[in-house]
Amino acid sequence: MRLSIDVGGTFTDLVVDRLSGAAEVFKAPTTYPDPIDGILSAVALAANAQGITTEAFLGGVEVLFHSTTRAINAVITGQAARTALLATEGHPDILLIREGGRTDPFNYRIGYPAPYIPRALTFEIPGRILADGGERRTLDEAAVLRVIERLKEEKVEAVAVSLLWSIVNPAHELRVGELLAEHLPGVPFTLAHQLNPTVREYRRTSSCAIDASLKPIMSAYLRALKQRLGAHGMAGQIFAVTSQGGLVDVEELAERPILALNSGPSMAPVAGRYFAALQGATTAIVTDAGGTTYDVSLVRDGALPRTRETWLGPIYQGHLTGFPSVDVKSVGAGGGSIASVEGGLLRVGPESARSDPGPVCYGRGGTRPTVTDAAVVLGYIDPDFFLGGRMGLAVAAARAAIERDVAIPLGLGVEEAALAIIDLATESMVHAIEDITVKQGVDPEDAVMIGGGGAAGINAVLIARRLGCRSILFPDVGAALSAAGAMMSELTSEFSQVVFMRTGAFDAAAANAIIAGLKERAEAFFASAGGRARERRVDLAIEGRYPSQVWEIDVPIDEAMLAAEDAASRLVAAFHARHQELFGFRDDGDEVEIMGWRALARCRLADESAIRLPSGVDSAPTRSRTMTFRETGPIEAPAYRLEALDPSVTVKGPAVVESNFTTVVLAPGSEARKTAEGGLCVQPLVQSVTRLREFAA
Structure with a gap:
């Protein structure tokens, strides 16, 4: 099990x-x-x-x-360990200077962000390694020991060590690590070249600082x-x-x-890719609507989205992890997002009621209305069937909170105020999806939308309509999409090495030696996984750029490419194709500079198997209750149980389809059918709603 x-x-x-x-x-x-x-x-x-x-x-x-x-x-809460940074003498301001960048370049009232580790806990280490790996100045071990005594006085709980060019010659960093282990026992430390061997000084140091600060608490x-x-x-x-x-x-x-960091959200795209493939789709907009945030990601051509631009906090104001991760965008628009009126305008999120005290309808002391409260007031969520009936919901309390905090200040009726809350949350979610689709040249109409998270079904149909998506898939385990994604994931480890090489002076022997070393480390990783490892794979890539560029891109390669007599030409062609795919242009007359080499080792821990909830056709009767939709006003609409739904039956909105942990709201004009895998496939707009308005009138 x-x-x-x-x-x-x-x-x-x-x-x-x-x-x-x-x-x-x-x-x-x-x-x-x-x-x-x-x-x-x-x-x-x-x-x-x-x-x-x-x-x-x-x-x-x-x-x-x-x-x-x-x-x-x-x-985010500043509860990480008290951490010190050891940097090369003359370069103590790495975390302060950063890489530049401002979200609003002409707004000088925005304060300059503080470094992740304050200057008061940053110490300079005499000694210098050059970019070619040579030693310009030997490490001053006596100075290191004096710094360690200062660390004891400052009562630091962790130490980050990031010295210049340790990625090409780590001798100084390794020796500092040995001295820390000997003279500061019990205090964890991180060496930058071991954690994140990237040529970017700020990114290498930032990731090192964040990692060290988390070691005691984690x-x-x-x-x-x-x-x-x-x-x-x-x-x-x-x-x-x-x-x-x-x-x-x-x-x-x-x-x-x-x-x-961001481990939970990274699993939603893994699960979304799996469920989209079952429907024959290679492009999927994966959404994960929880109680606190709405996470979105784009699976394109069956590949997980990846980035090295992950910020903890606002971009340029927060802290850059500098570490590769699955690219997931989050907005504060979950089921627990709080609705309020400020300056005569409605606001929903990013503040969340979380689980304690939670939405007002939970009856746990919450007093401020949320998106979940709005869904309860509109009749979308059955107050007697929340979490499969384990938790009753206080409808009257939710209604009173919306009336007090939203309806009266805006001069609206309670139901109209609740609809406004849903509509505004929908807009925030639509904008988040547009950022990863329309703004990157992807038409949402060509993608299937995956509805994950317990709150996904409340307004997924409204979101899909705004985006033009033709279908939405709600997996039967979608309420726990990230947890299900972990079941489908692989044991992974990435190995990298920084070695500069121009394709115009390509050294095939050196390139093959680098790859052989990375594969040897990958095989050691597989051996550590034992007999549990299945379907072992090693994905190779280079980090390259045109000589006039500042930033590198990742380009997949294989050993056959390097073994060919025209290896350099093949690498250049692969780089051109990847650059064209990402940016829409290429420079065929230019050579390529390779900055780094990477190997991603991955294997399964079990044979791949479908994850499905048990079904129970005819085990639950269809009921109805009053629901309010903007197209129809209050209307008596049916509520179906997902596990009891017959796959041959087409459910037409207005209606809801419920399971123990989520409710899918089918707005007027939409249709849904249960899939062979036990999920729910929704077409957001297949009927004219004019007739529905006439019927309601």
Whole structure:
């Protein structure tokens, strides 16, 4: 049995896979400040569903996949460890100078962002390595020891070491690491060249600083997770989800906690790609609507979107991770996004009610109306069937909150105010999707939209109409899309080496030696995975650019390309084609500068199998209730159960299709049918709504 746990801002999702294709989904509120309590609550629900104890349930778990917001929350809230930075003498301002860039270049009232590690905790280390790897000045070990004494006085909890050109000659960084281990025992440190061997000085240092600052908190969290699960009977292996869309052993995550940043959202595109392929689609707009955020990503030609431009906080004002990750955009427009009126204008999000106190309808002390409250007031969510009936919702309280905070200030009726909340949240979500599609030359009409997350179905049809999408797919496990994605992911590790080479003076022997070294490291990684590793693959790539360019792009290559007599010409042709694909132009008369070489090792931990929830045709009757749509006003509309829906039946809006953890709202004019895989396929607009308006009147 396999488990996948995704700790979100509002709910903790648990997917149980018995390796037979039969899956179960459970949700429990995320707990603060200790999310492990919420994890154990979700596990207890799964155990109760089987009529066994938590200990017996966990005793049957072979593998557990885990993603958490612990790391990113620590950075955003300033709860990371007190960290010092050791930099080359004369270069202490790497984190302060950054790479430049302003969101509003003419607004000088925007303050200059503070460095991730303050200058007061930045220390200069005498010694200098040159760009060619030569040593201009030897490392002053006596000075390093004096700095270590200062670190003790400052009571630092972690140390980041980032020295110039350590990526070509790491001798100085390695020696500093040895001195730290010897004279500052118990204090974790990160060496920049080992973590992120990139030529970009700021990015290398920023990722090093972030990683070091997370080591104490993530090590303590992962240690507590293993201990508490073990105390409840679990002896299986735990793998952590990474922001690169793969899996690593939790021991490796403790060594490189930066991998945990945005780990949960990275799994939604993995799952979205899988479900889109089942429908024969290679381009998919993957959405994951949770209680706190709305995450969107674009799977194009079956490939996961990747980026090295991940910012923690606002662009240019936050902190650049400098680390490759799955490209997921987030906006504060989840089900728990709070609605308010400011200056006579309606505002929805980014502030969220989260799980504590939660939306007003939860009855946990929340007083400010949210998107979920609006959906309850409009009749979309059944107050007696929330979370499969485990949690009743207070409709009257939600209605009163919307009336007080939105309807009266705007001079609207309660239902009209609730519709306005849904409409404004829809606009925020549409703009987020346009950023990754229309603004990148992708027509949403050519893509299938994947509706994931518990709040996805509330306004997905409205979003698809605005974008022109022809179909929306709601997988049966879509309410826990990220957790399901971990089941489909692979164990991964990336290895890279910075070696500059021009194609005009291409050294085939050196290139093949570099690739051989990277593949050797990949094979060692596979060996560490043991007999569990399946379908082993190594994807090779170069980081290249035209000589006049500043930034590199990743270009996939293979060994056959390098082994050919015209290897340089083939590399140049591959670069031209990739540049054309990304930017719409190429410079066929120019050579290419190769800045780095990469190998991505990946393998499966189990044979690929479909993950499906059990169906129960005719196990639940169709009911109806009053719902309010902008096209019809209040109307009596049917509510179908997804698991009981007959695939041969076409459901026409206005209606809703419910499961234990989500509700899909079919606005007037839309149609839906259950897929062979157990999901719901929706066509957003196939009927004229004129007749519906006349009927309602």
